[in-house]
Amino acid sequence: xxxxxxxxxxxxxxxxxxxxxxxxxxxxxxxxxxxxxxxxxxxxxxxxxxxxxxxxxxxxxxxxxxxxxxxxxxxxxxxxxxxxxxxxxxxxxxxxxxxxxxxxxxxxxxxxxxxxxxxxxxxxxxxxxxxxxxxxxxxxxxxxxxxxxxxxxxxxxxxxxxxxxxxxxxxxxxxxxxxxxxxxxxxxxxxxxxxxxxxxxxxxxxxxxxxxxxxxxxxxxxxxxxxxxxxxxxxxxxxxxxxxxxxxxxxxxxxxx
Amino acid sequence: xxxxxxxxxxxxxxxxxxxxxxxxxxxxxxxxxxxxxxxxxxxxxxxxxxxxxxxxxxxxxxxxxxxxxxxxxxxxxxxxxxxxxxxxxxxxxxxxxxxxxxxxxxxxxxxxxxxxxxxxxxxxxxxxxxxxxxxxxxxxxxxxxxxxxxxxxxxxxxxxxxxxxxxxxxxxxxxxxxxxxxxxxxxxxxxxxxxxxxxxxxxxxxxxxxxxxxxxxxxxxxxxxxxxxxxxxxxxxxxxxxxxxxxxxxxxxxxxxxxxxxxxxxxxxxxxxxxxxxxxxxxxxxxxxxxxxxxxxxxxxxxxxxxxxxxxxxxxxxxxxxxxxxxxxxxxxxxxxxxxxxxxxxxxxx
Numbered sequence: 001x002x003x004x005x006x007x008x009x010x011x012x013x014x015x016x017x018x019x020x021x022x023x024x025x026x027x028x029x030x031x032x033x034x035x036x037x038x039x040x041x042x043x044x045x046x047x048x049x050x051x052x053x054x055x056x057x058x059x060x061x062x063x064x065x066x067x068x069x070x071x072x073x074x075x076x077x078x079x080x081x082x083x084x085x086x087x088x089x090x091x092x093x094x095x096x097x098x099x100x101x102x103x104x105x106x107x108x109x110x111x112x113x114x115x116x117x118x119x120x121x122x123x124x125x126x127x128x129x130x131x132x133x134x135x136x137x138x139x140x141x142x143x144x145x146x147x148x149x150x151x152x153x154x155x156x157x158x159x160x161x162x163x164x165x166x167x168x169x170x171x172x173x174x175x176x177x178x179x180x181x182x183x184x185x186x187x188x189x190x191x192x193x194x195x196x197x198x199x200x201x202x203x204x205x206x207x208x209x210x211x212x213x214x215x216x217x218x219x220x221x222x223x224x225x226x227x228x229x230x231x232x233x234x235x236x237x238x239x240x241x242x243x244x245x246x247x248x249x250x251x252x253x254x255x256x257x
Numbered sequence: 258x259x260x261x262x263x264x265x266x267x268x269x270x271x272x273x274x275x276x277x278x279x280x281x282x283x284x285x286x287x288x289x290x291x292x293x294x295x296x297x298x299x300x301x302x303x304x305x306x307x308x309x310x311x312x313x314x315x316x317x318x319x320x321x322x323x324x325x326x327x328x329x330x331x332x333x334x335x336x337x338x339x340x341x342x343x344x345x346x347x348x349x350x351x352x353x354x355x356x357x358x359x360x361x362x363x364x365x366x367x368x369x370x371x372x373x374x375x376x377x378x379x380x381x382x383x384x385x386x387x388x389x390x391x392x393x394x395x396x397x398x399x400x401x402x403x404x405x406x407x408x409x410x411x412x413x414x415x416x417x418x419x420x421x422x423x424x425x426x427x428x429x430x431x432x433x434x435x436x437x438x439x440x441x442x443x444x445x446x447x448x449x450x451x452x453x454x455x456x457x458x459x460x461x462x463x464x465x466x467x468x469x470x471x472x473x474x475x476x477x478x479x480x481x482x483x484x485x486x487x488x489x490x491x492x493x494x495x496x497x498x499x500x501x502x503x504x505x506x507x508x509x510x511x512x513x514x515x516x517x518x519x520x521x522x523x524x525x526x527x528x529x530x531x532x533x534x535x536x537x538x539x540x541x542x543x544x545x546x547x548x549x550x551x552x553x554x555x556x557x558x559x560x561x562x563x564x565x566x567x568x569x570x571x572x573x574x575x576x577x578x579x580x581x582x583x584x585x586x587x588x589x590x591x592x593x594x595x596x597x598x599x600x601x602x603x604x605x606x607x
Contacts, residue, residue, distance in 0.1 A: 080261050151285055162351065190314070191457060194453075198306060
């Protein structure tokens, strides 16, 4: 996991662009739909999946997200699905005709390529969602989409203390490193550090609770912003759905590969 | 181990989203009923603690690789099953979005694999082992067992979801051996470091863990800063002092290394995969010489999954037989312990 990248993604979320200004609800629904359509293809499909890459790439260009960061996130996510897919070329020996080229290729190779491409598309979707809407806005959207309030409040709290506590742990790690003369962290010292961090965290929870009570916290975090569903959100959602369905239902039926 | 979108079919992904969504709604309801508002900041910071703790790496004794606390178990002990479930789920959402772990559609599956088992199954295990008389030994035992069981359940679910989705060609049996084998040492290490942290906390603040299991009511409104701070922890623990384990959040280094050293080198020949898997199995098997008939083990697999898996090719190779034994031992162990725990739980309720 890359803390550094997470922080950069978070900073991207506060930029301004056409994509950033869209209603986060529209983005959540559109990207989830995109992911579901992508994974709905049969396993021996590769070429029909390629045009789907247009969607995240266009969104990335419009929102100003760096391609490097996008690809790095995909790379970080890839080990599991690559490893699981890696067996396909050796286990699946059915021969499949490749259109356009007129050759036959092992089915496993195609399904492996397909898994890799699916991985890229799905991870890009998630990265774009979080890099074009600030997390608090996403949580507001989830609340508007009727997720339980206890859960959305928890997400909000977690986000607020996430980077703070990570910084604290990093400072502790650095302090240990400076005093250790380059020795790696032993089990017992890690245990002590974690315990100290945990106890500090519990103290912090106490302080936060007092502060919250003093400010009249009920059971939700109130924001002044209102969710507004505008015409451009509708257009974005409609275009996303039409694009996915067009590729899935019309283009795929013609190519079948 | 996070399930990935790329390996899921929409049917499996959406089903697990519905299951996890249901569990989430139930937990939110239970939490609201318990009216423990003071838990709100505690859940938030403890969720953040899980991420922070991953900044502190340590060397795993006896190996060159390094690991870190995953932290789910601590979360469960401090928060109880419902608040714990919500907290672990929120951690998974952040991981899916910011850390590219899992995916949007896979979120339901991941919440099920990690948050559900750790919060509810882990809680049952912890509660029934620790009972009313918590001691360091009992807590340690409970934590380690809960870790291993929940991790293996999570690993089994990942395999089930992958096979049901039908995108990967990995045969069920080999995949199970591989995944469960890999997760066994990870579970043990997670258990040991968690026990380490808990024991130290227990020594510094024995009340945190001790009273959590005995106290029935909520701590009265505290006046001082300190009593409020610990009031949360106590009230958090009233619900159950659950144990769970954030199963496979980040097995990174270890997982890679095991896989690489045994799995990858001779991949190009599919006949050798079985042999390699047999080697992995030999290394990790609990009872390498324990003999069962192949049919029995297959039954155990089917029993565990609740349905028959298509095309399980029970080869006559060494890998096949040893693998079956391994699955039987693990599956039987999990089955028996869950049945016992449920029995105990039912007896306790009535």
